[in-house]
Amino acid sequence: ERLINQLSVPFIISPGVIDEATIMSPSARKQWVDNQLKIMKDNFLDGINFDYEGTITTKEVALREAYIDLVNETNIALKSVLPYSQVSVDVIFTPYSSSYDYGFHNLAEVSDFLFIMAYDEKDAVSGPYVAGPNSDYMMTKQGIDGFLHDPVVSIANSKLVLGLPWYGKIYECIKLVQDKCLLNKDGERFGHFGLFGNGGNYITYEAAYNLLMTMPENYRWNATSVTPFFSFQNSTTSKIYQIQYDDPLSLTMKYKLAADMDIRGVGIWTVDYLDYSDSPAGQQMRQSMFDPLP
Template sequence: MLLLVFFTFLSYASASCPCSDESHCQPIASPPKQEIFAFSTEPNNWRQYDWSKVTTVALFRNPNDPELMCYAHSKGARVVLRGLFSVAKLTNKTERDLWLKTQVEMAKEYHMDGINIDIEDPISDSDSALRDDLTQLVFDTKVAFAGAIPGSQVSFDIAWSPDCADGRCYDTVGLANVVDFLVVMSYDERSQIRGACIASANSPLPQTVEGIEMFRKYGIPDSKLVLGQPWYGYNYPCISMSDGNICHLEEVPFRGVNCSDAAGSEENYSDIQKLLINSTSGRIWNATLCAPFFDYVASDGRRHQVWYDDPQSIGMKCDYVVANGLRGIAMWTSDSLDYSNTPDARAQTKAMWDALPTW
């Protein structure tokens, strides 16, 4: 009870407003029903976002960005913190309460609209107590933010499948019941490769849909599912190539599986477009996975294969989101495009933003 009183007090103890229009320091009271959720990792690219679409910006960087906050609020878009907490500390209620107090204070100080909780550590299927502690932390976060910032948004980033993907055996239904929505990270879907150790799509449409349908079978409402999409891809060095343009990978283990996408390196969409210019194959469309890829030869003579998403593959998944009434789309990251002023960069960046839904 004392904790709730403290957070309610904070709602009246806001820092001075840095905006020229002081109304822009107020939380967004009437957010849209659908989400275009932009993860921001760089400080200046936000100026080039398509603000006719953005509804929430999650600051995965220094949260003290008053210029962004004022501008986003002027456009009716929310700005939220990134919430990180170690699974190893979940059993310590004192640590949880201290973390929560700090998050609320920070959100109030910077005139933010909520928090996006990003906890990706594994929790064993047998450790129900730890799962319960995680759900309790998220519940406490929702209560605290609601008391301090009326109408605030609390979301949780979750793996592409609720079936213990990457060893994250969370209480998916319990988390969904607590938060405003889940951001389903439908990327890095080859973090655990259980079949042939070969290069393939980062976010293939059939597997992405399979993951979302599993959430729906758990009874999670479509209004609580935001489909996270990658604005990046993987650059794989091939140890050999076989018929059908199959790139075989070095085995790099991850969380109990011998092969993973860690055999490659992440590449931003902007860098992938530069590599594509000098590819040996040109862009190839895989109609089964609904994803593009290409080959190129590195300066050391080694053959590489790059799998990524582009407006065509993103657009197909956005069509699925709209057709099935999901809450929206999230982009990891909204800063992975080329926001320079060259004609090619402008065209490529516009095409990616244009692929997102307009409700």
């Protein structure tokens, strides 16, 4: 709480899963908005962040328009009671996805800003079956450029925030060939790595860093994606893993990218993924991650 107050970060609510039936029904939307407003008022919150990540294909015009209506109705209701409240919307890292065609221009018009989720980028790319960066610099840059300059999307700089990851992905390799981690066809969903901090193939920055410190010589830098990674072999199972993540250096490059492209700012998913103990190591980790923030 002290950290949030120091950084002047607003307290917002991020609703749970919003089902399609609610989005499509005007009466259900109104009830949903009323419930969110009550939660905000009861808990002295400052705004709401939409993190709907269901697919909306290009052909699903009615669903897309209904989702935009939901955001608009929420924004109007909140601003009428809490004029300084904030409504933001999470969006995929590229405006060119036919599966997540949310109507980005209109969403930006009816909200305070869009939060570009510049992570899980490898998950959105099918093949080749090789582990790749979680947040590729060039893919991120191309995404921002598309949001800004594509004539159909064309969103104002002040309506875009670049969301960046303080976590990584861990992959089980069939084979490691010159630092390339070859995956089976289901590589993205291969195994459950709860011991590394977050289930699935996610790994917190804290867990990745602590593991790397036991084998610092394994650190590698991908000059193309401008991200770090490292590989290792489990001594018990002999299985080979690769961790693709972001560190202070790679994040600093993308903070600078956001500044150079003159967008509203940057955001993090999520600050929880650090060591918040009072140990010297925890303090050093937090300083190394927070200090580069613009």
